[in-house]
Amino acid sequence: MPNFPHLIQSHFDKPPEDLGAIEKRVLKRAHERKVISTDVNAAFSANASLGERVADSIARIGGSWSFIISFLTFLVAWTALNTFILASGAFDPYPFIFLNLILSMIAAIQAPIIMMSQNRQAERDRFEAAKDYEVNLKAELEVLSLHQKIDIQVINELSSLREDVSRLTKLLQARG
Secondary structure, eight states: OOOOHHHHHHHHSSOGGGOOHHHHHHHHHHHTTOOOOOOHHHHHHTTOOHHHHHHHHHHHHHTSHHHHHHHHHHHHHHHHIIIIITTTTOSSOTTTHHHHHHHHHHHHHHHHHHHHHHHHHHHHHHHHHHHHHHHHHHHHHHHHHHHHHHHHHHHHHHHHHHHHHHHHHHHHHHHO
16 A cells, blocks of 8 residues: 555545555555546456356346246237137146146246346445445545645645735835
8 A cells, every 4th residue: 555644644534554445445546546447347247157147137038028928928828728729638728737837837946046136236236336435435535636736736826925925015115
């Protein structure tokens, strides 16, 4: 970590040893004048395993209107086929026990997959919040640094003006 405790003290109101890992990293990046923002989607997706990507895809498909409409069409076709078309030789007559078995198996598999995807979304939200915090912290540090630079410039200009006024006052007193 860079050694500038006066900045740490003025920006964070705590001693350097009390800074967290994120604060130290942001302070170091700010001191080095490096960009801290990243593409959250790319950074998070880069660490996703094959199973996580598959779970996300299944949840994305399973939660879409096209899936709901196509599945509703399948259910209507199944019931129509087994009720009206194959009335006497239906392979799954009313009350559609085989269909219930299939639906139960799909639900038993789909529910945990969707929960996995939701857990990943929550993890992604936490990751994004941490990145937002880092960017916001660095922005605050940069704004504070700019304020300090402007304050120093204003103090220098005031000091220069004070010297000019003092010199002009002495000239006027010498003439008068």
